[in-house]
Amino acid sequence: xxxxxxxxxTFKVSRKMRKELGNQAKNGHVTAVDAISFECRPxxxxxxxxxxxxxxxxxxxxxxxxxxxxxxxxxxxxxDGVAEPRTVRGRIGFMTGNTGLYDRLTATEMVKYFADLHxxxxxxxERRRKELYDRxxxxxxxxxxxxxxxxxxxxxxxxxxxxxxxPDVVVFDEPTLGLDVMTSRRIVELIRTxxxxxxxxxxxxHIMGEVQTLCDDIAIIxxxxxxxxxxxxxxxxxxxxxxxxxxxxxxxxxD
Amino acid sequence: MTRAVTIFRxxxxxxxxxxxxxxxxxxxxxLVIPLLLGLVAKLGxxxxxxxxxxxxxxxxxxxxxxxxxxxxxxADTLFEIRTDIDAGRIEELIxxxxxxxxxxVPPEFARRVEQDRQATVQIYFRSSNQLNVTERRxxxxxxxxxxxxxxxxxxxxxxxxxxxxxxxxxxxxxxxxYVRAVELYRCHVCRH
Numbered sequence: 001x002x003x004x005x006x007x008x009x010t011f012k013v014s015r016k017m018r019k020e021l022g023n024q025a026k027n028g029h030v031t032a033v034d035a036i037s038f039e040c041r042p043x044x045x046x047x048x049x050x051x052x053x054x055x056x057x058x059x060x061x062x063x064x065x066x067x068x069x070x071x072x073x074x075x076x077x078x079x080d081g082v083a084e085p086r087t088v089r090g091r092i093g094f095m096t097g098n099t100g101l102y103d104r105l106t107a108t109e110m111v112k113y114f115a116d117l118h119x120x121x122x123x124x125x126e127r128r129r130k131e132l133y134d135r136x137x138x139x140x141x142x143x144x145x146x147x148x149x150x151x152x153x154x155x156x157x158x159x160x161x162x163x164x165x166x167p168d169v170v171v172f173d174e175p176t177l178g179l180d181v182m183t184s185r186r187i188v189e190l191i192r193t194x195x196x197x198x199x200x201x202x203x204x205x206h207i208m209g210e211v212q213t214l215c216d217d218i219a220i221i222x223x224x225x226x227x228x229x230x231x232x233x234x235x236x237x238x239x240x241x242x243x244x245x246x247x248x249x250x251x252x253x254x255d
Numbered sequence: 256m257t258r259a260v261t262i263f264r265x266x267x268x269x270x271x272x273x274x275x276x277x278x279x280x281x282x283x284x285x286l287v288i289p290l291l292l293g294l295v296a297k298l299g300x301x302x303x304x305x306x307x308x309x310x311x312x313x314x315x316x317x318x319x320x321x322x323x324x325x326x327x328x329x330a331d332t333l334f335e336i337r338t339d340i341d342a343g344r345i346e347e348l349i350x351x352x353x354x355x356x357x358x359x360v361p362p363e364f365a366r367r368v369e370q371d372r373q374a375t376v377q378i379y380f381r382s383s384n385q386l387n388v389t390e391r392r393x394x395x396x397x398x399x400x401x402x403x404x405x406x407x408x409x410x411x412x413x414x415x416x417x418x419x420x421x422x423x424x425x426x427x428x429x430x431x432x433y434v435r436a437v438e439l440y441r442c443h444v445c446r447h
Contacts, residue, residue: 104272105265116261145272 007072034224047215056204064094095162096173103147118165152183172203222252311389314340317360356380
């Protein structure tokens with residue numbers, strides 16, 4: 001369970017940036033995430049939907065304890081993420097496109113490294129590794145170095161290492177970005193499996209198709225603020241446009 | 256701790272597979288270090304050769320008390336000897352580079368040598384000079400003088416002479432057993 005309450009993040013900007021941002025940079029600060037609140041429940045997929053620069057990644061990074069919120073709070077499985085970031089870190093799996101992989105390690109070495117950091121014993125690791133490799137179809141490149149892998153293969157390694165310790169809460173930041181259809185489908189299936197296993201899944205995307213097929217709950221974020229927060233059914237019930245994409249554009253006022 | 260070991264092992268594995276880093280760590284030093292050592296040795300040789308060719312200006316105080324020792328120094332053309340030196344100003348003259356070294360012979364020196372008694376001579380030099388050319392030249396001159404004294408006494412005496420000289424006990428002191436001892440004391444003069 002993730003409960004986010006009025007989470008805000010502001011960044012100080014340089015003089016040069018202030019000129020570029022104009023009115024957005026008030027008093028030398030820009031608000032990337034502006035008092036957002038939502039709740040992700042176990043056994044459901046929560047989609048944070050928004051265009052580029054909306055504040056999705058900043059929000060997810062705060063939840064993953066990589067960024068400290070300027071104000072507001074969040075709880076992960078009942079643990080205060082601001083007061084006890086280390087405990088939260090052990091309970092979630094966070095995958096972001098910006099996380100680096102070590103080019104000279106093999107896929108399995110990479111995954112094992114993270115398992116060791118999470119304190120997994122060899123037996124649990126082997127069992128979990130096999131399960132994930134089956135689901136993500138990773139056996140063919142398990143012993144290849146990361147540098148030799150394709151973008152899709154790397155993304156699979158990134159996901160495997162994110163959830164190797166079988167966390168109850170998983171956070172994916174645009175997990176299918178730039179991937180081919182087959183790899184995207186594998187990842188979407190894995191997210192569904194996580195949901196079916198009773199995990200709390202939070203993921204960000206700007207791909208409407210994924211939202212439609214995968215999400216149980218939706219939040220729409222634009223310029224740091226939430227424009228919608230509710231179930232997929234509630235979203236569909238209030239739609240005034242025929243497609244998700246049109247409705248999204250209408251909601252954020254860009255039509 | 257376990258986490259630190261895990262990170263260390265991963266970093267080690269990652270680094271050992273980085274060919275560029277390995278080349279920088281192993282191959283480059285193998286090639287560069289001998290080259291640098293060669294250059295440094297060549298530079299040292301060149302500096303040393305230049306210093307060897309230059310004359311050493313030294314002060315000689317008390318030449319009247321040790322004329323034989325003075326002659327020994329004067330015979331070496333690489334010494335430029337000044338005898339008009341006040342013993343109290345030696346350190347100052349070395350510091351301002353007017354002198355590179357000095358020898359001070361005490362009044363009783365010649366008499367003590369003649370009487371087979373321990374004689375003392377003081378040498379001054381700039382110990383911060385890495386090449387030590389002046390110091391070595393002064394030492395060589397005193398050793399040569401010592402040899403001549405030992406030889407002279409050997410001829411004069413029927414006594415068995417210990418093999419001329421005990422080794423230098425340290426850099427600054429030696430003793431000639433027949434002459435009993437000619438001791439050299441180092442006076443450490445540092446640049447302030």
